[in-house]
Amino acid sequence: MNKPLFVANWKMGVPLEHALKEVKEFVEHTTAQERSHVVVCPSFPAIASVRSAYSGVMVGAQDCSSELDGAFTGEVSAHDLRSLGCSHVIIGHSERRAHSKETDEEIGLKVARAVSVGLRPILCIGENRLERKSNNTFLVLRRQLEKGLKQVRSLKRVKLLIAYEPVWAIGAKKPASGEVIKEVHAEIVRWMRRWSIARNVSFGVLYGGAVDAQTVGSITRLLNVDGVLVGRASWSGVSCARLVHAML
Numbered sequence: 001m002n003k004p005l006f007v008a009n010w011k012m013g014v015p016l017e018h019a020l021k022e023v024k025e026f027v028e029h030t031t032a033q034e035r036s037h038v039v040v041c042p043s044f045p046a047i048a049s050v051r052s053a054y055s056g057v058m059v060g061a062q063d064c065s066s067e068l069d070g071a072f073t074g075e076v077s078a079h080d081l082r083s084l085g086c087s088h089v090i091i092g093h094s095e096r097r098a099h100s101k102e103t104d105e106e107i108g109l110k111v112a113r114a115v116s117v118g119l120r121p122i123l124c125i126g127e128n129r130l131e132r133k134s135n136n137t138f139l140v141l142r143r144q145l146e147k148g149l150k151q152v153r154s155l156k157r158v159k160l161l162i163a164y165e166p167v168w169a170i171g172a173k174k175p176a177s178g179e180v181i182k183e184v185h186a187e188i189v190r191w192m193r194r195w196s197i198a199r200n201v202s203f204g205v206l207y208g209g210a211v212d213a214q215t216v217g218s219i220t221r222l223l224n225v226d227g228v229l230v231g232r233a234s235w236s237g238v239s240c241a242r243l244v245h246a247m248l
């Protein structure tokens with residue numbers, strides 16, 4: 001079995017002047033072998049310096065434009081992220097769906113754009129509390145997956161990650177239970193296997209939402225969990241290292 005992947009989502013939680021210090025501390029507390037299972041996703045302004053200072057750490061972005069280039073003020077091109085040395089890009093995080101009103105269609109275009117420039121997309125999907133309470137979890141996830149992957153249907157050799165992040169667990173005190181994670185991941189894997197049949201698609205499924213050093217080990221040992229997407233607990237290098245030790 002492959003070792004799980006640890007993706008640190010720094011959101012806007014690590015200011016530029018701390019970014020290098022946190023990565024330096026992370027590097028001091030981990031081995032090169034451990035770091036080969038880690039992707040750090042800093043804010044846009046910190047990507048270049050984090051990447052060039054520590055080439056042993058994989059670097060990802062937290063979003064990209066669906067457009068290739070042109071007159072799109074404020075957008076960040078997937079091509080430029082690739083040129084900066086990013087290997088991954090988070091797409092469709094629930095905070096972007098909520099605050100920036102990103103639609104499933106736009107997210108689908110972004111996923112395809114990322115794939116076309118050689119970035120590995122981390123497509124985030126997840127139901128909110130109301131959708132879970134009204135038994136619509138699978139309906140919502142299926143819609144987000146289908147629309148999120150619609151534009152890459154015709155592409156060959158697609159490598160991507162799906163992050164199951166229940167909206168009610170993001171920023172919460174506790175992650176989803178092992179039962180919930182197992183059930184949802186099994187369904188995602190079933191659906192992805194059917195979808196990727198006859199296509200050259202390789203995928204992994206991450207869990208995200210309130211993961212910390214106490215819970216990361218039990219989550220990554222669950223069936224169909226290929227890694228974690230971690231927010232708050234990844235905002236310090238020492239804490240990141242603690243999670244990676246507990247996970248590997």
Ligand code: PGA
Binds near residue numbers: 009165210232
């Ligand atoms: P959290 O965030 O770990 O702080 O709950 C996870 C995420 O939003 O990716």
